[in-house]
Amino acid sequence: MSELPSISVSVKAAIVHDGKILLLSYDDSDDGGCFHYNLPGGKAIEGEPLREAVVRKVLQETGLTVRTVREMFVVEYVPGRFGKNLGPQHKTQHNFLAEITDGRTEPRFSDPRDPDQVGFEWVPLAELTGRTLIPQVAPAILDGLAANRDVLVDHAQVRWDR
Template identity: 30%
Template sequence: MVQRIASYGICVRDGSLLLARFVSPDAAVRHWTLPGGRVEEGEDPVDAVVREVEEETGYRARADALLGVDSRVFTMDYSDPPGLTMHAIGVFYEVTLTGGALRDETGGSTDTARWVPLAEVASLERAALVDVGLALHRQRPRTGHVPPIPVTGLLRK
């Protein structure tokens, strides 16, 4: 089993959600995800989300609130070797953009960044973590509890 800790930013502005499109190393898999990614060894998750938002979208960000932590185990849809089991721990933050400009990442794990109207998110092929992040963002009062979202793998369709 592989374990991965990652930080993700939830940024909603004018009724749209900031998303990035993940591309697998062989470019066979593409889906929308929240800007974010792996927390490097010794890195604080807050620093990771700020770094990842800028790398993937071009925006400088500030982490305003810890929304919650999600933990799930699943068989990866793509892996080397195929069928690896992943324990994914996601740390979700509400972020505010403080500068920069929207641009696509080059040479990374995503190929484009976009503002997507909230009403259109459910129609996208997307990582399950998008639904987790939005559920945490909508939750009031903010408890940090991740409500059950039935997913069998990494993607939602």
């Protein structure tokens, strides 16, 4: 029997407020990358429910307090099929719609700060597809916002007994 694969699981938050979405901007051109944007988020901890991971990572990266509304879509990265452009690790990225819970909308840098992160922007949704996101998920974000469905069936929605 073959060994189970090691898969990195990350979460991202599409935080929409007043018709704008929060993006984090990065410049990793010194490392062979480029200027680009990402949704706030990061890796889930083993045993951590994904919705809780979103709340934790958004608070850690931006200082903003959010709650998850729903999971919109999942991105899978398989290194052998994509030339290992994003590293050798098999990854899934779970993208959630999240909303601010306390009215504060001014993000702050994490401590310690990611050296490649250069800022934050509230970008109008109409301008999202004109931004370089890595991975390039702008169309999926817009589709996910319009679909209004939660694709994650979690422990609160199912029975585990017989």
